[in-house]
Amino acid sequence: MVRDYSAFLPGATPGRREPTALERLGWGPAFARQIGADALTATPPVRVVAIHRSGLQVAGDGIDETIPPGPEATVGDWLLYDHARPRSSRVLDRKSLIKRRAPGTGREVQLIAANIDTVFVVTSCNADFNVARLERYVALAFEAGIEPVIVLTKADLAEDTAPYVEEARKVSDRVPVVALDARGDEPAEALAEWCKPGRTVAFLGSSGVGKSTLTNALLGAQAIATQGIREDDAKGRHTTTRRELHATPGGCLVLDTPGMRELQLTDAAAGIADVFEDIEALAARCRFTDCRHETEPGCAVLAAIEDGSADPARLARWRKLQAEDAFNSATLAERREKDRAFGKLVRSATKARSDRGA
Known part of the structure; x- marks a missing residue:
């Protein structure tokens, strides 16, 4: 046909x-x-x-x-x-690509998902909440050219969600924050702005924060198995074991992903800069362009720390992500160069054997 x-x-x-x-x-x-x-x-x-x-x-x-x-x-x-x-x-050429350095001691890049329009970075209003982890996921989304939204689940179980929302908003002024109960009709209503027909959204976050529950809520069916969390530390158990797209009744495609125990950033310098644009703006005002923001005179970042207008913990997290990304990007570039050199050697040896055979 x-x-x-x-x-x-x-x-x-x-x-x-x-x-x-x-x-x-x-x-x-x-x-x-x-x-x-x-x-x-x-x-x-x-x-x-x-x-x-x-x-x-x-x-x-x-x-x-x-x-x-x-x-x-x-x-x-x-x-x-x-x-x-x-x-x-x-x-085909992608609109967006989420990737990370693969877990373990190897230097490979792991592709997570492509052509995503919106990433819902999911965490819980409990002991699992971690600002540093949110910053990592948001940097990942920014680097991929994807619109991030922070979703705080288990809002129904928290005595007060305001502190969690306030901390989440500090990640970036450009990222909306939504607190909700992942069950029932609330997710479909609260996330409708981003879940329109023809769009593809993804839930990212650690295990047990409610990604599969949110996906089920958007699908209007218990299509994905869910599990509870451990009561002692609020850590989740893996439910989703593979990445798979699901179509909602409204025409949106939803990607549920396994929880990531390790999220190592690579080639994400621009995404990190977007998350920490407040510190980047301060750094641009330093006296020296190569300022390390440690003891140098005329450092605008240290001045902001001293007068209380900047958070020293946020500065430390910025430094950590920058160092991690620089190391991972350098080692991956080194591996790619070695792979190219090895490929050239193989092609040369193959040509030499061919010439001898002729």
Whole structure:
């Protein structure tokens, strides 16, 4: 059957018609501009909706397949599906990409999700609340070019949510803060501004903060299993074990992710600067451009600490994230350079053997 992809091409206007199968998966002009009509028919676009050990689950117009590992893709990516050679399916340029340094001692980058419009950074109004962790997640979102929103769950169990909201707002003036009960109808109402048809949102946070409960609330069904938290330290138990997109009745796509025990930033200098733009503004007023904000004369940051207009704990967290990102980015760049050198060596050896054979 030859499918009509005219509605997916640049210049097509939705009007009042029903959204197409691809539009319900988040397809839009940013992706349509990357491909012509002939290629659309030969290699139809599909979106990665889940990651399995066996490969990538993709969905499109009349397509629901699991393709073997091969394309360097993550959940949320759009591929041009090559049915004859699925490993060769091309990944379209992304609107956004969330990544981190992979856990452990390796130097790899782990792709978390692509083409996300809004990230809900989730934490609880209990002992799990941690400003430093929120700053990490928000820096991750800013670096990826994604709109972050801080969501405080278990508001119904807290005696007073005001202190949590106040601390969360200190993370960045550019980030809205929403406190709610993750169960029932409240999440759908409180988050409706960001969960519009055709948009893709993601819940990020540690285990047990209510990400799966929030996803279920938006789906209007108990589609994802949930677990309680440990009473002694308010730490959560892992419920979600894979990253998967879910379609809500209202037409929004929701990504629920496993809790991250370790979130190491890499290549995130701009995102960190966005989170700590208050300190960055002070640093720009220092007498010396290479000021380390430790003992140097004319340091505007230290002056603000002394007069109480800046928080020394926030300064320490800024320094820590900067140092971590610089180290991770440098080691990853070093590995990439070694990989390029090794590849060049292999190609040279292969050519030498070929020349000898000739």
